[in-house]
Amino acid sequence: MAKWGQGDPRWIVEQRADATNVNNWHWTERDASSWSTDKLKELFMAVRVESEEGSCEVTEVSKVEGEASINNRKGKLIFFYEWNIKLDWTGTSKSGVKFKGHVEIPNLSDENDPSEVDIRVTLVKDQPDTKLMALMKKEGSERIRTAVADYISTLKTEFTQGMILPTANGVKELVQEPKVPCNSQKAVPKSTPRSSQPAGVKIPTCKISLKETFLTSPEELYRIFLTPELVQAFTHSAAVLEPDKGGKFQLLDGSVTGEFLELIPDRKIAMKWRFKSWPAGHQAEITLLFHDKGGETDLQLDGVGVPSSEEAMTKEGWRRHYFEAIRQTFGFGARLF
Template identity: 70%
Template sequence: MAKWGEGDPRWIVEMRADATNVNNWHWTERDATSWSSEKIKELMMDIRVESEEGTCEITEVSKLEGEASINNRKGKLIFFYEWDIKLNWTGVSKSGVKYKGHVEIPNLSDENDPSEVEIRVSMAKDEPETNLIGVMRRQGSNQIREAVALYISMLKTEFTQGMILPTANGVSHSRVTEIKQKAETNMPQTSKSQTCQNAGVKIPTCKVNIKDTFLTSPEELYRVLTRQELVQGFTHAPASLTADKGGKFQLLGGNVSGEFLELEPEKKIVMSWRFKSWPQGHHASITLTFTDKGGETELQMEARGVPQGEEDRTKEGWKRYYFDGIKQTFGYGALLL
C-alpha cells in the first residue's frame, strides 16, 4: 500500500480544509478508548458463520480490556491500541444440537498486523466435541480477522477526521505537489475508440487485465468487495456503495465512482467504473471473475474502455488499492501470478 501522501494523486483522498493547528506543528492527542470499545463490540457481535456442519455466531463480548489513543505531531499520526478480548459463541448443528464455546484474542495491538493476531477458539466447559469448532477455527477466525482489520481501518479514517489539517498555504503535504507533477507524463498505447456518453466525443481506449490469488474463499472475497464497511476497510478511506444491480458507488473520497451492472455472488461482478479525472461521462467496463482454487480464490479483473495513456495508472491503482489493500487488510496474502 502507498504511504500517506504517496501514489498517483487521483487515488489520494483530498484533505479537509481548516485553519486549526496550521502546519500540524503542535502535538495533539485524542483518546479513542470509549469509541474503540463500542466499535469492537459492534463488529464482533455481527459475526455469523454458516457451513455444511451448521451455523455459529458470536453471542457475547464477555471481556474487553485495554485502551486506544491517537497522537498527531508535525502532521504524522501515531496510533496506539492494546486490547485483551474474550468472546462467547454459540453453534447449532444441522441436527439442531446446540453447542457453546469461547474465543480469546489475548493481544490485539498496534505491534501486530491483523493477519498476525492470535485467535484461540475453544469449547465451553463440559461441552462435547463437535465439528463446529473446526468451522469457528477456520471461517470464524477469518471473520474475526476481518472485524479486527476493519476496526483498525475505521480508527485510522473515521475517528481521525480533523487531526491532520492543511498547512498555511492550504496543502497538507508537499509530497502531493511533487507527485502531481510526475503524474503529468503519459505513456500512450493505441487501441480502440469509445464515445463518452455525455460529451459525445470519441477517445482512444485500451484494455487492462490483472489476475491475482487470495488465500480465502470466493464467498469471503465477494463479501469484501460488496460490503461498504469492508470496502472502507481495505481502501482506508470513506466509501458509499449499494451492491445491487443499478446500485451506485463512490470510493476514495469520490475519486472513483460507478454503477453495478451485474452481480453473481461468488462468481462475477460487472460494473461501470471511472476516475474523477477522466473525460466527463466516460466509464470503463470492469468485470471481476472469481474462480475457486480449493482453499484459494483466483480473481481476474478485466477493464475495457480505459482511456489511452491511463492503462498503467489504472492497473497500478487496482493492484495497490484493491488487490494489495485486501491482502494486507484481511490477511489474504498470496504471490501475484
C-alpha cells in the first residue's frame, strides 16, 4: 500500500493556497486539554443509576488533572490524552437516607481501551455500609466507562475538524449549499458535468472486490460512512451527503460524487459512485456489505462498471482514502486481505 501523499495524484485534494504546510505534511499540533476538561465534566455529571435499593449519581467532578492533544504528521492524526480524575457521588436509599462516596480514575490514557480503565469506587470515611455501594461499583462504573468512550469518540471526531488541509489565509474551505426557497427541501450540491455527454457512456469496464476487517461493530462502522461529521473527520475535507435512498453525496472537495441506491441499517450500503477523472456521465455501482463477526466487522466492497483504465487507481483510492483513513482517525485496527 502506498504511503500517505505518495498515491495517485488524482485523489489528492488540490486548490490549497497556503503552500507553507500543504496537506499538513509537517508536524502540527492542537491542544485539546481545556476542551477535554469541559467535556469530561459534562459527561461525568450526567452519570446516574437506579435500582430497588435507591439511586446513585455523580454530584461533582472534584479533580481533572492531565492533558490531551491531537497531532498531525503527514496526514496521520495521532491522539494523546492522559488524565487523573476524581468524582464525588451521592447515593439515596428508598427511605431517603443519603450516602456519600468517591470515584477515582487514576489513569485514563490513550494506552487503554475504555473497558480497561481502572475505576475505584469508595465510600467517604465513617459512612455506614450500604447496598448502594454495590450499585455504584457495578452499574455506576459501567456508566462511567460509557462516558469515557463518548469522550474518546468525540475527541476523535468533532475536535479533529480543521486539522487537515488548510486553505488560503489558514481558513478551511467548506462546500457551500445552494440557496433554496424556504418552502422547499434542503438541496444537496450536485457535481457539474464536464460535457453534455449522457450518462451510461459505453467504455470498457471491470469489476472490483475488496475486503477488510475492522475491530468495531457493524453499527458503528455503518454510521461512520453515513454521518457527515464523521465522513469529514476521516476524509479531512468538507463532505456533503444526504443519507437516504436517492440522496446525493459529494466528498473530497467534489472529487467523489454519487447517489445512494439502497441503505439497510448496519448491513448494506449500495450507491452510484464516480471519480471526477472518469468520462463525463459515467458511474459505477459500489456495494458495501457489513458482516458481524462478534467484536469485529468484515466489510466487503463489490464494484461493477469501474472503467478498466481506472481499476488500480480506484482500488488504491478506496484503500487509502476510506479504509486506511478510517483506521487512522477512529482507531479501528484492521487486517487487509
